[in-house]
Amino acid sequence: MTQTAIPFLFMRGGTSRGPYFNRADLPEDRETLAEVLSSAVGAGNPRNIDGLGGGNAVTTKVAMLSVSEDPDADIDYFFAQVAVEDRLVDFAPTCGNILVGVGPAAIEMGLVPATGDVTRIRIRAVNTGALVEAEVQTPGGHVAYDGDTAIDGVPGTAAPVPLNFMEVVGSRTGKLFPTGQPTDVIDGIEVSCVDVAMPMMMARASDLGITGYESQTELDENTALFARIEALRLEAGKRMGFGDVTKSVVPKVGLIAPPAQGGNMAARYFMPWTAHPTLAVTGSQCLAACALAPGTVAKGVAEVPETSPAVFRIEHPMGLMDVRVQFQNGDNGFAFVSAGVTRTARLLARGEVMVPRHIWAG
Template sequence: MQRIPCVLMRGGTSKGPFFHAWDLPTNIVERDEMLINLMGSGHELEIDGIGGGSPQTSKVAIISPSLHADADVDYLFVQVMVADRRVDTAPNCGNMLCAVGPFAIEQGLVKATDGKTLVRIRNLNTQTFVNALVETPGGVVRYEGRTAIDGVPGTAAPVQLTFLDAVGSKTGKLFPTGQATDVIDGIPLTCIDMAMPMMIVHASHLGMTGSERPADLDADTQLRKRLEALRLKAGRAMGLGDVSNMVIPKPVLVSHPREGGTLQVRYFMPHSCHRALAITGAIGLATACVSPGTVVMDLLGATAQELSLVRLEHPSGGIEVALSRSGADGKTIQASVVRTARRLFSGFVYAPTVRRLAG
């Protein structure tokens, strides 16, 4: 058995082990096999590993010092499948991202300052940059605080994330198909790539209210088949090719809010409904709210494009996204969210020795 240094952290509404890149195999196939083994992938409970038996708790973060002038650390996100023995490194994960700053500071990769410490992060999955502002009174990461986020019990210290260049994270375009709304199989939908490639659909166009519980949506076999058929075609239209073995684009159902927010959402990952909402998904959805021609603006009305704060209602509550515009033309959208994180344990995780591959 191999013994690998590991820190288990909660980031937002996700949880998973954090590793230094230098503690894992440099060969990608060997690395991925090791992660599959230590998480227990291939079993619905991940009973023989440290995964939690859910997409939200079967995630891995790999951190290393960055060689880029605009970043302090590099962050590679790995989604380890639960039932299937495979991983996906195509997308970013914004929830795990909010724990990167505290991890980097506590591991000595970034020097803390008294009060708050800025950690500049390059996400290797999407080659985008995010600034994380971490509370560090006395130069020590503080986890206790009064900030509450829906989907996580209790309160903790805030971590502010600002996505600097999330447009076209995987495709290079905000609207990869060239238009804000497409019609696939008779269904109007928006294919957007802002922090996360997504396929956004009015819930009513699929016979849903948009208020269904995640468990009920997961149990609706016909809905999941229809969403997957749309997702596969949307993936090709976005230039992603055959996405049958990829977790992007993510399908999202949108509907009118019920609790005074801007929009109600049901976010899929992509084959099960998120019990809350991915941060990267929230960034893209907030952008869709203020982008003319999208199915979201069609739902909300043209006045939505003036919004500077978007509240997205999800099954566990809601999340707020602050929007600002930058650039010479004032059209570049930047988004910020406040999340929380916590270190759960530090130590070693054990995994079966991976056979070394030739070359």
């Protein structure tokens, strides 16, 4: 036999999709694991023609699940961002959209039991240490995918999967503002480096010569914009304490603009070498925190709710995303307390993905 068969679920989580594996079915060492995931996805080709990927960074994501040994969690969620055109795998970030499918996948894999009509699953994001509670619809002891919840960027409706994120501030750096201040100037451009759920560098879209209302296609075709963003991001990565981020997707990038469709703010999210077709779940929380915190580049751009809790609506290329936020802004200063979103997921396929035996013999 020239190939190794690995069981997997193929799921859409939010506006992303990819294979979900039981961590025990994969190699332990990172180098071999990276090769296996690259092969499974078909990394190294713009169409991912020899694997499961879809030729876009939102369709080359991987989730690996295991029963958690953390007393505060039920499931460990280990995420991998596989590159599209290069055989590279980044284990540093997490993904909130793929996380939407973790609860349903854990039940489908038999890692956790369904308990009643709604099963609450505590998930630990291995990459960042974040804790998230997912609420999965499980009437009759089975995951329900049909429902009336719609999210922009996904056709039709499905069952809701509320996610409640805990301890999101300082996900990688331990600080809301990793550089020590809400605004920095890099090469003449004001940026805010914020670490909430996902470390990000944010700037005003107008300062980089765009409106902030462009489509994904228009952004991806703007090579000069990406060159400018990357130069700023590399310096921001150093200032945030990440060192050389040339081959890392962290920090991500957000360009913001005043709302134009009834939201609180418009944003274009970069992953970072392509534009996101909608908006990342983790990135949405960081963008909301940036807008709410005083002294950031969002001052004068975002329409900020005065009371907490609130729903902060972010406009993206395919619609809006609502972020439930709790914050404090009083005599003791600003504090971002918690965030939550409601997304949907769907099981698309199940089976075995094949990888060449010379990569891993199993």
